[in-house]
Amino acid sequence: MFKTIKNDLPASIVVFFVALPLCLGIALASGAPLFSGLIAGIIGGVVVGSLSGSKIGVSGPAAGLAAIVLTAIGTLGGYQNFLVAVVLGGIIQLLFGVLKAGIIGYYFPSSVIKGMLTGIGIIIILKQIPHFFGYDANPEGDLFFFEVDSKGTFSELIGTINHIKLGSALIGIIGLAILILWDKVLSKKGKIFQLVQGPLVAVVIGIIFFIMTQSNEALAISQSHLVSVPVPEDASSFFGQFSFPNFNVITKPDVWIVAFTIALVASLETLLCVEATDKLDPNKNVTPTNRELLAQGTGNILSGLVGGLPITQVIVRSSANIQSGGVSKMSAIIHGFFLIISVILIPRLLNMIPLSVLAAILLVVGYKLAKPSLFKKMAKLGWKQSIPFTVTVLGIVFIDLLYGIGLGLGIGIIVILIKSYQNSHFLHIEDKSNGKHKIKMTFAEEVTFFNKGAILKELDSLPRDTYLELDVRKTRYLDNDIIEILEDFAFKANERNIDIKLISERGIVENPSSFIEFFKLRPKTT
Template sequence: MFKTLKHDLPASIVVFFVALPLCLGIALASGAPLFSGLIAGIVGGIVVGALSGSKIGVSGPAAGLAAIVLTAIGTLGGYENFLVAVVLGGAIQLLFGLLRAGIIGYYFPSSVIKGMLTGIGIIIILKQIPHFFGLDRDPEGDWAFFQLDGENTFSEILNIGEYLQIGSFVIGLTGLAILLIWDNILSKKAKIFTVIQGPLVAVALGIIFYLVTQDNETISIGKTHLVSVPVPDSLDSFISQFRFPNFSAITNPQVWVTAFTIALVASLETLLCVEATDKLDPNKNVTPTNRELLAQGTGNIISGMIGGLPITQVIVRSSANIQSGGRTKLSAIIHGFFLLISVILIPNLLNKIPLSVLAAILLVVGYKLAKPALFKKMWDLGWKQYVPFFITIIGIVFTDLLVGIGLGLLVGIVVVLIKSYQNSHFLHKEGEDIDDGKIKMTFAEEVTFINKGAILNELNSLKENTYLELDVRNTKFLDYDIIEILEDFAFKAKQKNINIKIISERGIVENPDSIIEFFKLEPREGKPKKIA
């Protein structure tokens, strides 16, 4: 693992700068102590990173849980009571892992996963534009469409002109230029530019800019536009920031409801993120999902025990890790140690980082997730791919992650049902263009009630004096609903002088007295048996 340190160390620095404001912002948006977000980021990096089987996934507090946390803290009567639910939620996740529930993530279509990545990329861009211009009224973690101050994602952007902060914009624009030049030009010129990452240079320049321009009223950056890490006065004040669960609340049914909600939502977000990061991974590693649930459960138990927010694997940090060249789990672990060390040793220095510089870093991350070329690629793949893709994006941008994914999945299922209706009721039909009255219809391997309408339309369209040859030799499953349709058609066929010939595993029969009785003798599931 340490052979890849030259890749993982620079990547961990980028992930650290991405994670730091998000940990604080999500805690603020959740109505929790700021330090709780940092605890979750540290545990997500060090503990979950060490236990996880994912090489490039990074865990920490997730914006998708902010609304749940905000509501639960008030409902349960305090943060300490809420921590009990976090611990119990982690234990339930361990149970999910032992029950091998990790397979759930594989049942989401690729178009929905790509839509999720693109939607998150668009949200990152939209949410960081105000911070880039110095409009920092909302925390970094407030990623809902309707924001805490009553504004929405788009109205917040329209307010930029009224609240533009010149200094933030200047250093944000400078940082963005550094990132683009570093990534597209300098990194290809010399090896040193791949070891020292552009985000580190941009952040360092941001700190210098803040210090140099403090006395300049025009371009100075106020403290409300900087990172805000809690600064302890002493070791005792640092330790006092940790909160511990009040286990006397464990008998409260609402605590258990919240715990199960956290476990379910966190597990689903994690599994979807795992699926997405595996698709982004240039080395195409496959993450063991059940092990991931065990790692996340352990992380949530530890985070809850010491006052941290609930943890999931997070696509923003994970994609930043991949884009920065991370190769192994070492980058996630190191980023956790960076969070821990910096909070203890250099909180004052961290509080001199302009938020607009960090916004520039996230803008680049967002663009790489939502490249215009991907939209064209999905469009070229046809409507079965681009419809779920676009619906997922729209749902994520205008609601939240899980709702958007649910809408995309629902549309994907509808697409499958439509195509099943159109195509799977028979393999092919022969003789329709030959004027001899003979038609051959071959049923598919599986024919279900979904195909009732299509088959009924085909049968009803047959003309009088037709000779229908129905081949069911390849059919492994024939729904009883279809057999009933055939039984009704056989009655009508006599009136229209239509002869029916059925070719099956047990032989050939013409105009059977009862199609239902005939198919009772036919094996409909599993490998067909030869019947003499």
């Protein structure tokens, strides 16, 4: 792993700067202590990063769980009671891994996964614009359309117009220009520009700008638009920030309900993120999903034991890692150590970083996830790909992550049913022969009850005095529902003077008296 340190170290710095405000913001949105978000980020980087089989995935607190956490803390009567549910949720995730439940992630269509990435990219852009211009009405990392103050995303964007802060906007624009220049020009000029990443330079310039403009009333950046890391006065106050679970409530049913909810949602978000990051990975590594569940479960147990938020693999940090050139899991692990070192040694320096600079970093990440060219590409692939993709994007932007994915998956299933309905058979009509229409119907490789309507419609529409040739030689699976339809049709065929010729791998049968008996004799493999 250390062979790739020249790639992973610069990437870990970028991931650190992306993760820091997200850890704090998600804790704030969850109604939890700010330090709990940092704990989850540290454990997600160091522990989960070490145990995971993913080379480029990054784990930490997830915005998708914020609403669940916020509600659960109130329902369970306090944060320490909630931590018991986090520990139990981790244990349940370990059980999911042992039971090989990781395969679930493979059943989500590619169009939905791409829609998820694009939707998250758009959300990142929309949510970072207020921070970019110095408007801080809402917590960082909020990925819901209707936010905690019941305002919508677009109303917040409109409100930003009236609250632009010159200093924040100026350093945000400078930071964004540095990032674009570094990515498009300087990174190709020499190795030094590849080793020292643009985001690090942008953050350093941001700190210098804050220090130099403190006395300038027009350009000064207010405390509300700076990173806000808890600053302990001594060792005892540092360790006093940790919380511990109250296991006296472990027998309460509500605790177990929350635990199962956390385990299910966190596992689903992780599996979807794994699928998405594997698609983004330029080296096309495949993450072992069951091992990922075991790693996430271990991380959640430890996080709950020391006062951290629930952990999942997260797409924003993972995509930032990929875009910054991360190659192995060392980038995720090192970013976790950077979080530890920074909150212990330099919290005051971190609190000089303007949020508008970090917003600029995330705007670049969001754009790379939601490039306009991707919309054109999905449109060219046809409606079977573009509709689930579009529905997923709209669902994520206007509702939230899980609803958007659920809607996209539902549309994807409907598309499958429609295509299954259409592709159950092939019909070929020939000219009249001996006074009868000759019609050949060839069944698909798999014919299930989904195809009942299409086949029944075709059989019922056959005219009188027809010669039907039914070819099932390619069919490997024929549902009993279809056999019953054929059985009923054989009875009606006599009344309509329709002759049937059944062609199968076992031979040819003219006007079979019983389809049921015939197919019962077929080999089990077919």
